[in-house]
Amino acid sequence: MSDVRTYLVLLGVPGAGKGTQAKLLQETLGLPQVSTGDIFRYNLKNATELGVLAKSYMDKGLLVPDEVTIRMVEDRLAQPDCAAGAIMDGFPRTLQQAAAFDALTAPHGGVRLAPLIGLSDEEAVLRISGRRSCRTCGAIYHAVANPPRVEGVCDKDGGELYQRDDDREEVVRNRLFVYYKQTAPLIGYYFAKGLLVELDGAQPISDVFAGLQAALAAHAALPTHS
């Protein structure tokens, strides 16, 4: 195979720290973090053909079909910064998407590794429902783990801190339900392919990252992108 690329698929419940670890991996591996949220925002903002199509479903309150999402991901992975691979954060989200992603990446050696960042449901709920965001600058605090100096006020600009709707406890519990229904089957999917590695997401961020790097070195024989 002449054009082998490095595709990593990060798995874990909402709040496990996939985005945080993806950013750290991006810095050390020089591969871009590809998140579905960013892809959707880009396509909607720029009113691309796929963005307009996606919006037509969202405006009706319908889920965007997998094939539209998959085509957006395909476009994103064709960008020059993805020439050596990508760190997938939030995609694939379903077994159908995982199969499509396998087909998409097969010419480049397929998925290299699927790290699962493990976290208990209760810890996930505590982490997310404790988040407070600044209305002005978007900075994120946590009621327990990273409180602002003055309750309800942003340290950086004095902006008002609030809880995003998505972070409300009942919404988080529903996000977990959707995760178990749609995304958790991917754990078995990648395990069966010998690509799953499990990490303890309750550890400090730097320890999770050290474990991730060790797993990559042991399982993935990453090429150096020099």
Ligand SMILES: [Zn+2]
């Ligand atoms: Zn602020």
